[in-house]
């Protein structure tokens with residue numbers, strides 16, 4: 006986990022449950038010994054440059070660093086795994102896995118891309134977002150700064166061919182709106198894959214994280230669900246429990262709701278985003294507001310089949326259904342060599 010992110014700053018979301026995500030990780034015996042800042046206050050801009058404050062009593066998310074840095078989330082997980090006796094092999098690409106094991110090799114297609122820069126900065130810690138289809142079609146542009154480092158990205162759900170234009174506009178907008186200062190900028194980007202699998206299983210192997218397609222389809226938050234699905238998969242291997250029943254119970258309805266949210270968001274346009282931002286600002290607590298958005302309701306359940314038809318992953322899964330398949334990334338279904 007983490008190689009593709011270099012030193013990206015990301016948000017560990019803290020709104021889908023009342024319980025704080027750090028407590029949830031601790032309940033699962035996952036380390037929280039990584040550098041983080043609790044993000045309670047930030048700013049979202051609409052396409053006309055109007056600012057909307059986000060002010061929450063509890064953190065809306067925790068800003069963390071990804072990749073190989075000494076205090077990153079990934080380094081903390083690596084240290085914990087090694088302390089438990091796990092042997093980690095770097096630069097070792099596995100094609101097949103016989104015997105028990107979990108598959109978790111990340112995204113298989115680009116349903117969204119996030120492109121921009123990492124940089125050093127003297128800006129204070131903070132987060133800023135812009136909802137504007139001219140900067141990030143059907144997505145959002147964001148700027149995160151932590152302890153002298155920063156990430157600025159356009160996270161787009163369409164218009165990938167013009168990514169350079171959107172990144173240029175994103176940088177200009179953050180310069181104008183918040184005085185973005187980038188020292189030693191380094192380009193960085195990545196892809197996100199969203200898909201709700203019927204079963205998260207390949208051969209006899211449970212599949213976790215983004216390889217399974219697990220990710221918030223609305224905004225692309227996938228860290229928390231990758232960790233939780235990994236723990237559920239490991240437990241199922243150990244106790245013989247039904248992994249598919251477990252992930253469905255734990256976050257299946259949240260995934261369904263996020264697809265409904267995505268289908269809705271795709272229809273909004275800049276005026277719709279502005280309406281949502283005004284509405285959000287009038288609510289007392291943005292974290293509670295977001296939790297309601299991500300929670301299932303009768304009306305959202307009604308729209309799930311329609312939303313799943315409207316919003317389809319670009320991933321065409323060619324996995325076979327052989328129970329004895331050992332491919333880490335199965336292509337047997339295409340007739341290609343696996």
Ligand SMILES: Cc1cc2nc3c(=O)[nH]c(=O)nc-3n(C[C@H](O)[C@H](O)[C@H](O)COP(=O)(O)OP(=O)(O)OC[C@H]3O[C@@H](n4cnc5c(N)ncnc54)[C@H](O)[C@@H]3O)c2cc1C
Nearest residue numbers: 006015016098099110111119195196214215226227228231
């Ligand atoms: C630019 C960007 C910004 C993001 N920001 C956020 C955010 O702010 N908040 C959030 O929650 N989510 C964010 N996400 C999504 C989140 O990072 C992912 O959903 C999450 O990292 C998925 O974890 P994973 O373990 O499933 O996959 P990954 O983190 O991709 O890990 C898969 C690992 O498998 C390795 N691997 C691949 N193939 C093989 C093979 N054949 N053999 C052995 N190893 C292999 C890879 O090298 C990698 O280390 C972002 C994604 C991107 C691209």
